[in-house]
Amino acid sequence: MTIGIPQALIYWKRPYFWETFFEDLSFKILLSPETNKEIIEMGVKVSDPETCFAEKVFFGHLLWLDQKCDYIFVPRLKTNKEKLEYCPKFFALPDLAKILVKTSILTETFDERKEKFEKTLRKLGKKLNKAPKAVEEAVKAAFLKEEEFKEKEKEDFLKEMKTEGRKIVLVSHPYNLYDEYVNLGLRDKLRKLGVQPIFLEEVPLQTQNSKFENQDLKYPRFHWEFGKEWMEKISAILNYEITGAIEVSSFQCGCDAVLKEFVEKRFKENKIPFLYLLIDEQSGEAGIQTRLEAFIDTIQ
């Protein structure tokens, strides 16, 4: 049996985790390809025009998988380990996916306010008729793979920070940062301009499982997991020497409208130049290139 996984949006919240999990349970995995023009066009065509660009890309991946596999896996991510919520648009993904594709949707609700992540995974395994023991092994393997990936990220980060030259922090959601097509190859473009891009996602946090810094917060206590994560990681990166910051938003991302206010403030307070880039299905390479060049020029 083949399980399709759209390589977009929620995939990037836990890259490598899901395919390892299912592969370990001896399923065949069909991962949708890296985002390309065709996928975006398909997605844009079927999505609500006012939904965010990232979701449109996701629907494109979903349509690519349609009728190529037995199931498409679309988890309903609601809250994480710290009981903080994911983007509310994730809540309805399986339901919206059902409207769009003919292939059955495999889903499970991950809400750690109600039950532990591992327990939900066991439920998912049971749904697929797998023995609890096998599921447990698969969970372990998936976590291990994820840990490996995080370690590598941390190493990369430390290596990047040691390099000479100016460093630019890229602030965005993982699905905008890791998807090179969606962000129009931002990382390469910056490197060609002679600066070292640093993904906010890769910044390690000193204390795992940290509570909100208790002092007088300059930003609201976000109920979004990424809101808290971003602000904490920005605090962490401010300890290093960085030359500039770029925030990348998908067009019509509602959460970013809130976060941008506080992200921008945080960098500006620390006298770090800040650039805000919006990406959507109409962003052209040339436009982004011009803005990046201008930005790099100003921080000379």
Next chain:
Amino acid sequence: MDTIHQSSKPIITFARWGNYTIAFKTLFEQLGVEIIPPEQTNPTTIAEGVKVSPEMYCFPLKVTLGNVIPSLRKGANTVFMVQNIGGSCRQRYYGAVQEKVLKEAGHDINFLDFRATPKDIFSTIKKISGASTWQIIKAARFFFKKLRLIEKIEKMVQFYRPREIEKGTTDRILTEGLFEIEKSDNEKDFSRVKKEILKRFSEIKIAKNRRLPKVALIGEIYTVCDSTINFDMESKLGKEGIEVHREMDITYHLKKLLFPWKDWIIQKKINPYLRSTVGGHGRDAIYETLNYVKKDFDGIIHLLPFGCMPEVTVRPILQKIHQEKGIPFLSLSLDEQVAEAGINTRLEAFVDVVRNYHQSKNH
């Protein structure tokens, strides 16, 4: 800077919300708090709000800011904002963001940002007014009396408007009625005011026994309830001879806050379409649509601020229901760039569809 305000007397202003603003004004007045009511929404206030707001934020944030800024100029120094009306949606951060942008725009203000729970509301009111518990209870009682009457006459207007013989009578009586309600500052005298307003409504001459097409307004609570934002949608439809219904109002929202099982019932009903909350009143829109289909309505208008996260998320589902059941459906996203002429054109076309649908059903 904050210390200056703590010693000086707070002069409060607050977000405007359709006709219900009247009731909120009374609440503060009865508590003996000095207020400067928010300015009526108009293109100037909207433009002013848009100027200071984050560009990507949703429309109601910009509108309510625009209402508050003129009051700040007139001398108000404290802004009252409720958070968390929408659960998972952006409304939660209205207070935080509005406070930030107002201060950055040079307004030296106190910001009272509180959660929409009875306990939090009570303690905030107590802190700001210094009123006794009894006084607060009395003020709240008067507030609810006014609120209920406003909601009641809004519903009556929906019935009378398409049926009135002399055009414009209902709207006139509504305006007069709202004025009377606003003027009344004595709870004892209020029952007389109420009786008088209801009497005036009952005297409207109407065309009897007419079966009119029925259209429901669903969607985001602020845009659905505030006629200054939705280009007086109810009145426009009423004048076309259409009976308008809407379930969203403050009482509906408060009931859901107090009785959480209402949400469970809604979830159970919409399970085939959506198995989770999506924040705001996203689930309610689906529930209401299904309900109106069952009640044999002739059309549904879905109103939302442009890019509203919950409503945009459920819109494909609403469209699916529309395709399955055939009920005419129109979704209108509102923001500062929408022009009334465009809305009118779309509405006219939709009214034709509704009339045809109504006729085809009854033949």
